[in-house]
Amino acid sequence: MIFNDAEIAVLQSDVQNIAAFFRLETDPVVRLWLGFGNIFATATVLDPSGAEYAGFGEIVGLPEFTQMVNGAAERVEFILSGVDGPVLQVAANNDADSVKGRRVSVGIGIFGADWQLLGAPHWMANYRADLLTIERPPVAAPGDRIVGTIKLSCGTLLTSRRRPNFSYFSNQDQQARSPGDNFCEFTPRYANNFNKKWPTFP
Amino acid sequence: MAIEFPRRLLREQNHDWNIVGNTAGAGQTATASVDVRSDGGGLWMASLNSIRFLDATDTRLWRAMRQICNGGITPLVVPRNDIAFVPWPSTVIDGVSVPHMDGALFNDGAGYYQPIIDVKALGAAALRATAMNWTLTYCGALLGGEVFSIEHPTFGWRMYEVATVVVASGGATAAVTFNPPLREAVVDGTRIELDRPRCLMKLASPGAMDLNVTTWPFSLASVKFVESKYAA
Numbered sequence: 001m002i003f004n005d006a007e008i009a010v011l012q013s014d015v016q017n018i019a020a021f022f023r024l025e026t027d028p029v030v031r032l033w034l035g036f037g038n039i040f041a042t043a044t045v046l047d048p049s050g051a052e053y054a055g056f057g058e059i060v061g062l063p064e065f066t067q068m069v070n071g072a073a074e075r076v077e078f079i080l081s082g083v084d085g086p087v088l089q090v091a092a093n094n095d096a097d098s099v100k101g102r103r104v105s106v107g108i109g110i111f112g113a114d115w116q117l118l119g120a121p122h123w124m125a126n127y128r129a130d131l132l133t134i135e136r137p138p139v140a141a142p143g144d145r146i147v148g149t150i151k152l153s154c155g156t157l158l159t160s161r162r163r164p165n166f167s168y169f170s171n172q173d174q175q176a177r178s179p180g181d182n183f184c185e186f187t188p189r190y191a192n193n194f195n196k197k198w199p200t201f202p
Numbered sequence: 203m204a205i206e207f208p209r210r211l212l213r214e215q216n217h218d219w220n221i222v223g224n225t226a227g228a229g230q231t232a233t234a235s236v237d238v239r240s241d242g243g244g245l246w247m248a249s250l251n252s253i254r255f256l257d258a259t260d261t262r263l264w265r266a267m268r269q270i271c272n273g274g275i276t277p278l279v280v281p282r283n284d285i286a287f288v289p290w291p292s293t294v295i296d297g298v299s300v301p302h303m304d305g306a307l308f309n310d311g312a313g314y315y316q317p318i319i320d321v322k323a324l325g326a327a328a329l330r331a332t333a334m335n336w337t338l339t340y341c342g343a344l345l346g347g348e349v350f351s352i353e354h355p356t357f358g359w360r361m362y363e364v365a366t367v368v369v370a371s372g373g374a375t376a377a378v379t380f381n382p383p384l385r386e387a388v389v390d391g392t393r394i395e396l397d398r399p400r401c402l403m404k405l406a407s408p409g410a411m412d413l414n415v416t417t418w419p420f421s422l423a424s425v426k427f428v429e430s431k432y433a434a
Contacts, residue, residue, distance in 0.1 A: 015237045015239065016239070018239070034242065036243060036244065036382065037245075037385045052329075055242065055431065116332070
């Protein structure tokens with residue numbers, strides 16, 4: 001990660017203005033940052049011509065993540081709480097499938113004292129999105145505020161490497177390996193552990 | 203077009219308008235005390251406290267407003283009572299109400315309202331800028347601490363507070379810095395509203411406009427708003 005001179009000067013000072021940036025590579029790309037209002041970030045590796053990030057304005061729980069150096073693959077959960085209408089719509093609108101396997105990037109942006117970005121966001125971690133769930137816990141009293149949360153579970157590229165791949169000669173697995181191939185279509189008809197008698201010909 | 207909170211009718215006894223944000227302290231050591239701010243400039247929060255209901259229409263107006271607010275779904279334009287701190291020109295005539303063409307006022311005695319202070323943006327300002335140049339056509343002395351609003355094309359009325367002012371020699375233009383950062387880019391010549399600053403807000407919680415009616419002598423009610431995230 002390379003910081004420019006202005007960013008290093010700010011990081012050495014006593015007050016640091018830092019905000020987290022979140023990018024989910026769906027179509028269209030979801031770009032959020034932990035602050036209020038929209039912000040334009042200059043070019044990064046992921047957006048060569050820069051892009052506008054929507055402010056979340058409300059609590060965004062970013063998980064702790066570690067750089068994977070000789071370590072175990074990890075799984076993290078991004079939890080957005082205080083989620084209201086439009087965001088819930090994004091989550092509920094059948095997008096659970098469309099986020100699966102997409103690239104999730106988390107980074108930080110460093111601001112000057114006047115809240116201007118001093119450089120492009122620095123991406124610190126990349127994940128693969130896996131599971132999107134919505135939670136709306138019941139409240140005790142009818143007047144209590146319901147806090148809905150969206151949870152996006154993500155893993156690194158190596159997270160599920162020990163899980164067996166599609167390894168059966170069943171039609172489902174064959175379709176996953178090479179869609180449209182009918183080679184294993186009738187394998188369920190073969191019974192296991194059953195001795196078929198050789199016919200006796202007259 | 204968002205509905206305006208009727209502050210002329212529902213007058214609060216005190217209010218607070220503050221920018222809220224979060225700061226994380228990294229602790230005090232012998233060598234350094236480091237603060238990390240991660241809110242991106244913060245957002246407006248306002249509470250109008252102890253609004254007095256003098257007759258039945260006030261209570262009904264309150265009820266109507268809270269139904270319009272819809273538990274915080276519908277944003278409102280909330281004016282800030284800042285009249286004592288507005289940079290009025292020295293020759294301002296208070297309470298000018300403009301009559302109809304034939305000189306008549308409305309039948310309740312009120313006329314049209316028109317803003318007095320005339321300040322415009324000099325040159326464009328980018329999204330999230332915290333500094334602008336102003337053309338001061340008709341305005342009192344700017345000292346810093348003034349509150350102004352800009353009606354953005356998509357985000358509607360947003361409020362900002364002046365930090366520093368440098369008035370050019372001659373007094374025709376000024377360079378100001380302010381907070382929070384601009385919610386939307388501003389084009390050259392945009393009007394800066396200093397007379398009646400206002401901001402697009404929504405209820406801080408669905409119960410923020412709950413009403414407790416006092417039978418005698420009068421009811422007092424309070425309301426809490428936060429700046430609306432979305433476009434007007």
